[in-house]
Amino acid sequence: MNISVVGTGYVGSVTGVSLAEIGHHVICIDIDQQKVLVMNNGQSPIYEPHLEHLMQKNLQSGHLSFTTSYLNGLSSADVVYIAVGTPQLPDGTADLQFIEQAAHDIAFSITQDTIVVMKSTVPVGTNDKIKTIIQEAAASNITIEMVSNPEFLREGSAIHDTFNGDRIVIGAENKRAASVIESINAPFGLPIYHTDLKSAEMIKYASNAFLATKISFINEISAICEKVGANIEDVALGMGKDKRIGEQFLKAGIGYGGSCFPKDTNALVQLAGNNHHDFKLLKSVIEVNNSQQLKLFQKAKETIGDLQGKTIALLGLAFKPNTDDMREAASIPIARSLVEAGAKVVAYDPIAIPNAKGFLPEEVVFKETIEEALIDTDAVFILTEWAEIKEIDLSTFQRLMKSPVVIDGRNCYSLHEVSRFPIHYISIGRPTIISKLVPL
Numbered sequence: 175m176n177i178s179v180v181g182t183g184y185v186g187s188v189t190g191v192s193l194a195e196i197g198h199h200v201i202c203i204d205i206d207q208q209k210v211l212v213m214n215n216g217q218s219p220i221y222e223p224h225l226e227h228l229m230q231k232n233l234q235s236g237h238l239s240f241t242t243s244y245l246n247g248l249s250s251a252d253v254v255y256i257a258v259g260t261p262q263l264p265d266g267t268a269d270l271q272f273i274e275q276a277a278h279d280i281a282f283s284i285t286q287d288t289i290v291v292m293k294s295t296v297p298v299g300t301n302d303k304i305k306t307i308i309q310e311a312a313a314s315n316i317t318i319e320m321v322s323n324p325e326f327l328r329e330g331s332a333i334h335d336t337f338n339g340d341r342i343v344i345g346a347e348n349k350r351a352a353s354v355i356e357s358i359n360a361p362f363g364l365p366i367y368h369t370d371l372k373s374a375e376m377i378k379y380a381s382n383a384f385l386a387t388k389i390s391f392i393n394e395i396s397a398i399c400e401k402v403g404a405n406i407e408d409v410a411l412g413m414g415k416d417k418r419i420g421e422q423f424l425k426a427g428i429g430y431g432g433s434c435f436p437k438d439t440n441a442l443v444q445l446a447g448n449n450h451h452d453f454k455l456l457k458s459v460i461e462v463n464n465s466q467q468l469k470l471f472q473k474a475k476e477t478i479g480d481l482q483g484k485t486i487a488l489l490g491l492a493f494k495p496n497t498d499d500m501r502e503a504a505s506i507p508i509a510r511s512l513v514e515a516g517a518k519v520v521a522y523d524p525i526a527i528p529n530a531k532g533f534l535p536e537e538v539v540f541k542e543t544i545e546e547a548l549i550d551t552d553a554v555f556i557l558t559e560w561a562e563i564k565e566i567d568l569s570t571f572q573r574l575m576k577s578p579v580v581i582d583g584r585n586c587y588s589l590h591e592v593s594r595f596p597i598h599y600i601s602i603g604r605p606t607i608i609s610k611l612v613p614l
């Protein structure tokens with residue numbers, strides 16, 4: 175099948191590469207010339223495990239190419255995927271300008287009946303609107319069919335998720351279009367679930383909102399655990415053993431970040447409001463998440479006192495491990511608050527430093543290793559649970575820091591292990607370990 179993918183951001187590049195890997199001929203279109211050049215040379219502009227390898231493999235086999243030209247990219251396409259961004263407008267609604275632009279560009283370049291597949295996360299009803307835009311702007315003898323095929327990939331494990339996902343959702347009004355998209359996806363060997371267009375659009379938002387709800391719920395339970403002396407790790411495990419609850423997405427921490435949950439929860443609240451439904455539960459989920467990051471800062475202040483002139487290390491800057499994505503990362507408000515409080519902030523991340531420079535205050539000093547970041551610091555915040563941060567020899571804190579105060583926003587270490595070292599250890603939803611050896 176000849177497939178075109180419009181947009182080579184996260185979703186577009188992973189979609190294009192994965193469809194090429196299962197045997198389709200894929201052309202990815204992006205207006206960014208530099209990006210297209212880089213990708214045609216087999217380099218991925220984003221850090222995502224296995225993406226670059228599969229990109230190179232499929233460029234070499236001739237199954238994959240990148241272009242800036244809609245005309246070249248769409249001339250022989252049987253199916254066109256839209257995978258452009260839907261960022262958040264100031265009021266929380268999804269900004270559809272890139273989707274609408276893509277729709278116009280597609281309409282002017284297609285030469286035959288086309289199935290248009292929406293991969294981008296779009297509010298319910300958008301596929302109908304986009305069909306109208308393309309249909310009206312395209313040549314009058316061309317028929318457009320829309321399919322909503324939301325993606326459920328997580329950054330950092332996107333390729334793995336594509337080949338091992340729980341389901342592929344195909345929403346369509348036209349049975350033939352749905353069956354074409356089913357046959358395109360068949361080689362993934364995953365369960366396929368058919369719905370109408372609007373239900374598929376809603377499945378995406380409802381799934382992200384539900385996962386965000388799980389996270390805010392467990393973070394609220396963690397706050398109560400701290401007050402009553404329970405351990406959130408044990409509580410989450412005990413809850414998760416119930417299959418109706420499930421063990422995943424019950425990890426308490428500094429709240430959810432990234433390009434999806436914050437944006438999609440706000441968009442769903444707006445969508446509900448626009449349809450005269452006050453989505454109180456989801457509003458609370460968002461509120462809890464917004465306060466979660468600052469709670470960690472508050473804990474630091476309570477422990478260390480005045481932060482003026484103190485040197486504080488941040489370990490982990492990306493919004494989660496295995497990505498260089500800094501969007502809505504907890505490190506941003508925490509670094510800002512520390513700098514505003516007069517602290518000297520040093521920071522380390524294995525991958526995200528080049529991106530972090532555009533997001534963190536200019537006063538932040540970046541270091542190349544964990545050790546360099548820890549030297550002579552008064553406290554350290556652990557903000558992303560990278561494997562190398564989880565595997566630190568705990569004696570390192572005492573060896574390098576001026577005072578080993580560890581504020582762990584990701585519960586990276588077992589309390590039992592920590593208690594063997596002279597560390598003052600504050601984590602989420604677990605008792606604080608106070609070492610008498612640490613001067614505060």
Ligand code: UGA
Nearest residue numbers: 325326327328329423424425427429430431432434493494
């Ligand atoms: C999320 C969804 O998990 C994907 O299914 C979806 O396709 C994607 O959004 C999207 O809409 O594009 P992603 O944002 O890449 O994926 O990352 P997640 O692994 O879901 O993590 C999101 C945030 O929640 C991170 O900040 C993470 O640290 C936090 N989180 C996750 C927790 O705090 N606790 C958990 O138990 C799980």
